[in-house]
Amino acid sequence: MTAVTERPGTEIGKRRTRKEDQHLITGHSTFVDNMVLPGMAYLAILRSPMAHARITSIDASPARERPGVIAAFTGRDFADSQGNLPCAWPVTPDMVNPGYPSLAVTQVNFAGDAVAVVAARTRAQALDALEAVEVDYDPLPAVIDLEAALAEGAPLVHPNTTSNKCYTWSFESGAAGTGGAITDALAAAEVTVSRRFVQQRLSPSFMEPRSTVVQPNGDGITIWSATQIPHILRTMLALTLGIPEHKVRAIAPDVGGGFGGKIRITPEEVICTLVARKLDRPVKYTESRSETLLAAHHGRAQIQDITVTAQRDGTVTGLDVHLLADLGAYLSMIGPGIPLLGAFMYPGIYKIPAYRFVCDGVFTTKVPTDAYRGAGRPEATYAVERIMTELASELGMDQIELRRKNWIKHEEFPFTSVAGLTYDTGDYEAATGRAVELMGWDELKREQQARRAAGNPVQLGLGVSTYTEMCGIAPSRVLGSLNFGSGGWEHASVRVLPTGKVQVVTGISPHGQGHETGFSQIVADRLGIPFEDVEIIHGDTLTSPKGLDTYGSRSLVVGGIAVVKALDKVIEKARRIAAHLLEASEGDLDFEAGSFQVKGSPGSSVSMTDIALAAFTAHNLPDGMEPSLDSDATFDPVNFSFPHGTHLCAVEVDTETGFVTIPKYVCVDDCGNPINPLLIEGQVHGGVAEGIGQALHEEVVYDDAGNLATGTFVDYTPPSAADLPSFITDLTVTPSTDNPLGAKGVGEAGTIGATPAVINAITDALRPYGVNDIQMPATPERVWRAVHGSQGGAS
Numbered sequence: 179m180t181a182v183t184e185r186p187g188t189e190i191g192k193r194r195t196r197k198e199d200q201h202l203i204t205g206h207s208t209f210v211d212n213m214v215l216p217g218m219a220y221l222a223i224l225r226s227p228m229a230h231a232r233i234t235s236i237d238a239s240p241a242r243e244r245p246g247v248i249a250a251f252t253g254r255d256f257a258d259s260q261g262n263l264p265c266a267w268p269v270t271p272d273m274v275n276p277g278y279p280s281l282a283v284t285q286v287n288f289a290g291d292a293v294a295v296v297a298a299r300t301r302a303q304a305l306d307a308l309e310a311v312e313v314d315y316d317p318l319p320a321v322i323d324l325e326a327a328l329a330e331g332a333p334l335v336h337p338n339t340t341s342n343k344c345y346t347w348s349f350e351s352g353a354a355g356t357g358g359a360i361t362d363a364l365a366a367a368e369v370t371v372s373r374r375f376v377q378q379r380l381s382p383s384f385m386e387p388r389s390t391v392v393q394p395n396g397d398g399i400t401i402w403s404a405t406q407i408p409h410i411l412r413t414m415l416a417l418t419l420g421i422p423e424h425k426v427r428a429i430a431p432d433v434g435g436g437f438g439g440k441i442r443i444t445p446e447e448v449i450c451t452l453v454a455r456k457l458d459r460p461v462k463y464t465e466s467r468s469e470t471l472l473a474a475h476h477g478r479a480q481i482q483d484i485t486v487t488a489q490r491d492g493t494v495t496g497l498d499v500h501l502l503a504d505l506g507a508y509l510s511m512i513g514p515g516i517p518l519l520g521a522f523m524y525p526g527i528y529k530i531p532a533y534r535f536v537c538d539g540v541f542t543t544k545v546p547t548d549a550y551r552g553a554g555r556p557e558a559t560y561a562v563e564r565i566m567t568e569l570a571s572e573l574g575m576d577q578i579e580l581r582r583k584n585w586i587k588h589e590e591f592p593f594t595s596v597a598g599l600t601y602d603t604g605d606y607e608a609a610t611g612r613a614v615e616l617m618g619w620d621e622l623k624r625e626q627q628a629r630r631a632a633g634n635p636v637q638l639g640l641g642v643s644t645y646t647e648m649c650g651i652a653p654s655r656v657l658g659s660l661n662f663g664s665g666g667w668e669h670a671s672v673r674v675l676p677t678g679k680v681q682v683v684t685g686i687s688p689h690g691q692g693h694e695t696g697f698s699q700i701v702a703d704r705l706g707i708p709f710e711d712v713e714i715i716h717g718d719t720l721t722s723p724k725g726l727d728t729y730g731s732r733s734l735v736v737g738g739i740a741v742v743k744a745l746d747k748v749i750e751k752a753r754r755i756a757a758h759l760l761e762a763s764e765g766d767l768d769f770e771a772g773s774f775q776v777k778g779s780p781g782s783s784v785s786m787t788d789i790a791l792a793a794f795t796a797h798n799l800p801d802g803m804e805p806s807l808d809s810d811a812t813f814d815p816v817n818f819s820f821p822h823g824t825h826l827c828a829v830e831v832d833t834e835t836g837f838v839t840i841p842k843y844v845c846v847d848d849c850g851n852p853i854n855p856l857l858i859e860g861q862v863h864g865g866v867a868e869g870i871g872q873a874l875h876e877e878v879v880y881d882d883a884g885n886l887a888t889g890t891f892v893d894y895t896p897p898s899a900a901d902l903p904s905f906i907t908d909l910t911v912t913p914s915t916d917n918p919l920g921a922k923g924v925g926e927a928g929t930i931g932a933t934p935a936v937i938n939a940i941t942d943a944l945r946p947y948g949v950n951d952i953q954m955p956a957t958p959e960r961v962w963r964a965v966h967g968s969q970g971g972a973s
């Protein structure tokens with residue numbers, strides 16, 4: 179571990195403000211909804227008001243008579259052409275996939291399922307005409323509760339299946355017969371703690387609603403979409419609709435956030451494409467916020483049964499996890515695999531000798547689930563960090579002491595966890611030590627004791643959460659072994675222009691992370707050229723044809739490293755040109771601050787700018803050398819990336835009102851070498867806010883009939899700045915040994931660390947009241963009920 183310092187004279191490590199913000203916040207941005215194309219029709223989508231019903235009749239023709247309406251279609255109009263939305267992660271060979279039409283044809287399976295689409299001259303006309311579409315539904319029973327869905331005789335979500343179970347995926351590890359295997363661990367345990375945790379459904383609250391424009395173009399299309407994945411969208415759209423892939427151009431222009439919520443091909447993108455091609459004119463669809471909540475995919479939605487076994491001295495001997503994962507009504511693009519991304523992370527930062535994980539994926543009549551920031555890893559971290567705190571309580575040990583006893587020590591890396599992942603580096607002692615210091619932990623403990631002794635109605639609670647996570651979502655081979663439908667590599671091209679300015683084309687697709695800034699710093703640092711001389715190009719399959727886009731905190735540790743690899747090729751070629759121009763041997767040249775210099779002759783040098791011109795004019799290049807310094811690279815990592823950190827949270831719980839406030843929040847994250855600490859702080863702040871949102875504020879609620887009860891931001895309530903404290907953040911630096919920048923990902927870290935820290939703090943505050951768990955979000959009502967004994971403790 180080293181302290182964070184800026185490397186003077188270099189770009190990497192500088193707190194640069196974001197270069198993209200100038201464009202984004204001065205009205206020069208192009209979000210999809212800003213686009214207007216000649217002859218464009220506006221679409222509105224009619225959605226099922228019922229959670230589960232057969233469509234007995236449907237007629238869109240009355241809508242066609244409404245003012246401004248150009249056309250109206252139902253699922254039946256596209257029954258033969260719409261295909262099924264693809265599921266790219268068949269997690270088991272026998273996984274049940276009932277099919278996922280973009281427009282329902284015979285049956286609706288969640289409230290919000292699309293049944294008809296109207297195209298009109300204006301958006302208002304399209305919306306008005308929706309009410310004229312006539313639909314008769316024959317209601318079917320809603321399937322809401324996960325356990326009831328699996329019970330014998332439960333109503334089936336899909337008539338073409340025999341059960342609501344989609345798959346069972348399991349994993350077991352540990353040395354059998356040596357006290358390692360989970361059955362031995364359970365039998366031999368001196369202490370066993372079990373809990374059921376519920377990961378409530380969440381909606382990724384991106385700022386820009388999903389929006390799509392499609393322009394037909396002969397036998398192809400151009401699609402602009404508020405998506406995280408233009409490259410994957412192109413391929414998936416081609417596969418779904420049978421359009422030749424080379425005839426699809428996908429563009430993600432400025433995109434206002436995603437948080438995993440824009441990681442899949444959506445029904446709306448397919449509907450826009452179908453209608454645009456049918457009408458042979460451009461169309462646009464932009465959802466309202468209520469439609470986002472009603473129809474965009476949700477995240478989390480799991481029931482976690484977890485048991486930890488230990489010796490009386492606190493040594494953890496085993497971990498047993500059983501999940502019920504709510505997949506919703508259909509299989510979203512990577513929905514079934516989200517729990518698997520957590521499966522490998524339950525052991526967290528600990529040396530646990532025996533581990534079992536079983537997950538049942540379940541169909542319900544709710545919106546399909548898919549990625550939400552952290553995707554599987556926040557859920558795993560929550561369960562293990564909560565159960566560690568409960569174990570500490572059971573043993574009468576300090577929460578941090580128990581973790582210290584079991585975590586992997588910094589000198590033990592590389593370490594292969596019981597889940598089979600090899601963590602390259604880490605220093606949990608350092609991050610925790612720094613967090614404890616910044617928190618003033620011991621002083622707060624004394625304050626807690628004083629309040630308890632005085633019977634203060636506002637109790638203080640202290641929560642801890644330590645985490646590591648697997649991000650990067652590569653290597654490709656490992657993804658293949660898990661049946662993931664894609665590789666995990668990333669691509670970059672570097673173009674050196676005649677004047678020495680540099681354009682980098684990357685396959686990642688930013689939607690708020692500040693990649694143009696971070697990547698420009700990497701280029702400026704490596705080539706020794708001014709930061710301002712670099713441009714980053716992305717998000718259009720025509721101009722950046724190869725790539726796998728942005729999710730899983732992969733952009734820097736996969737996409738950024740592809741840039742480094744391409745830059746190294748540029749430097750290698752530039753060195754050959756420099757040697758030729760300086761009449762020196764390549765080995766005699768030093769490359770520093772953007773110039774090649776003959777060792778020991780400071781006057782004899784040539785700059786990168788001069789070399790760029792020489793490569794362009796090609797007047798005097800080494801024999802046989804191709805003009806141009808441009809280069810390409812594709813990078814497939816050898817390992818996942820394993821950032822880690824320690825989050826500490828202090829809460830004040832008003833035992834009379836149930837109201838929880840957070841007076842102090844400290845997090846110390848370690849993402850290896852920081853490229854830009856300011857960008858990292860932004861990522862951590864946003865992530866922590868979302869993690870606190872899950873702990874205290876947010877929940878998608880369905881009633882028993884499957885109606886969404888949280889259809890606006892009045893009911894679904896992400897925290898605002900006023901709900902949050904000023905976060906105290908810091909970094910420790912334990913460089914990765916798996917990539918040349920020594921960096922690890924950070925885009926999801928805050929979300930992963932925050933949620934258990936908050937709930938551990940609340941249970942810490944309320945332990946004297948006999949409360950040892952609280953269902954998320956810990957609303958004032960839930961907290962009050964827990965304190966007053968009517969609900970809340972673990973059974």
Ligand code: MCN
Pocket residue numbers: 384434435436437438550551552689690691692693696697728729730731732733734735849850851852853854855857858861864921922923924925926
């Ligand atoms: N970075 C750095 N040094 C490091 C690691 C990262 O300076 N050692 C910087 C990078 O240059 C980048 C940012 O931190 O600007 C995040 O990088 P990375 O960890 O590679 O994560 P990604 O860019 O791949 O972002 C994806 C991640 C995910 S999965 C979600 S969800 C998410 C998130 O990032 N959604 C976001 N952050 C978001 N931020 C915004 N504003 N909006 C979203 O929708």
